[in-house]
Amino acid sequence: MSATNSDFLIIGGGVIGMMTALQLADAGHRVTLLERGECGREASWAGGGIVSPLYPWRYSMPISRLSRWSEGFYPELSLRLLEETGIDPEYRQKGLLYLRVDDAEQALDWARVVGKPLERVGADFLYAKEPQAAPGFESALWMPTLGSIRNPRLGQALRARLMAMPQVTLCEDVDVERLCVEHGAITGVASRAGRFAAGQVIVCGGAWAAQLLRSAGVELAVRPVKGQMILFKAPPELVRRVVLMDGRYVIPRSDGRVLAGSTLEEAGFDKRTTDEALASLRDSATRIVPALADCPVEHHWAGLRPGSPDGVPTIGAVPGINGLYVNAGHYRNGLVLAPASTRLLVDRLLGREPIVDPSPYCLTGSRGA
Structure with a gap:
């Protein structure tokens, strides 16, 4: 040895x-x-690189404690790594828009208890922030402090x-x-x-x-839990910030590319992608941002999460x-x-x-x- x-x-x-x-x-x-x-x-x-649980008010306190401590760490780490390596992890703090949240009151109550900025906003605010978001929404939830990082x-x-x-x-x-x-x-x-x-x-x-x-x-x-995602090749600023609806999300990158995810599949260690997941993810993404229907899907992949009970x-x-x-x-x-x-x-x-x-x-x- x-x-x-x-x-x-x-x-x-x-x-x-x-x-x-x-x-x-x-x-x-x-x-x-x-x-x-x-x-x-x-x-x-x-x-995807979202630096927050998708719906943080639905998680237990042990997860919330770790999440809240971690949230402020990435801006400093991103700057450090850029300085030391020349590779930019592209931390972006552009906020998150939640569309169609069934438990909005619970979310707002949670935010008040933990002191997290989260508010209900009207249509004018929503479409000023994200002009290409799906039309017809009269309100949304807005978390201004949420960041994302380009995890690769x-x-x-x-x-x-x-x-x-x-x-x-x-x-x-x-x-x-x-x-x-x-x-x-x-x-x-x-x-x-x-x-x-x-x-x-x-x-x-x-x-x-x-x-x-x-x-x-x-x-x-x-245990392994498979998740599939897709990447759209889109023009810069088509999507400006993370938008989440019905458990699916779109995440913009600085060069205009937009990620959409993700699936939850019990498939063991099988990382193969499927046409069914591609169609489902594309459908979800275009329901969140209809203009993505005109953008080609550049990449489709799968990863294995370490699932726990x-x-x-x-x-x-x-x-x-x-x-x-x-x-x-x-x-x-x-x-x-x-x-x-x-x-x-x-x-x-x-x-x-x-x-x-x-x-x-x-x-x-x-x-x-």
Whole structure:
């Protein structure tokens, strides 16, 4: 078994794994990160980049706490990565318009309780903000503070930053097959590229996390949930901000391209796209912004979310195996919760005061199986 000469070994090079590596390296620790493919190319690449749960008032308090802490993190991170790597993650804070919300009063009550800017606006405001939105709406909900980030470029920037840090060893195309445990302690991992010795291992494997932990006899209630999305090639400013209706959304990019998503499918690890999903997504997008019907669909893809029963991620030590930790199960909110969930775990690893109460995220018998 080859030694990593690192303080921490991280499995999984998505946004969760890369942010964990960045924070540990910033704190002066040596880190080795293993990724089965190329960093940032799984769920972190496939999502939309909205920096908020879609309907935040419908989520439990553990998710809300992480989401609220994370929200203000991306503007600073985006500027840092642009300065350090020259890659712009394109953080945009243009707000979000909600069309046709059945539980609007509940949403407004939630916003008052948590102090979140959210208001009901009339048609004049709606169409001034988004002239191409579907006609005929007399009102909408408006969240001015919502931001979005171009998640593929965020992944590229995080990867570039880690590769430039001397205390980080980034190993791609390393498919970890099992965790190695001896006498109740982690000793490393076995992969097709060989074995890596480590006394502290962090599993950030996304939809694959449960398989990894099962190799050590640990059950984690995380499963792959497929999501398909499409990308329109549209002129700049056709869509100016995120618009959400009936659970589907459109997200503009700075160059005019518009993402539309997404599906929720229980299909195991099958990432194939389907004509049915393409037609459904296109229909949803053109109902939100009818002018998109005149724009070609440039790309259609699928990704695998790490689904969990209640959407609350598991963050912390694995009971019974000294030195083994997990950060997985973020479901639809991996990008949203990544800053807070990684900070929470790093706080625990380094003995710092945690940013939130860690107990709702601990791996227990009821949450693990």
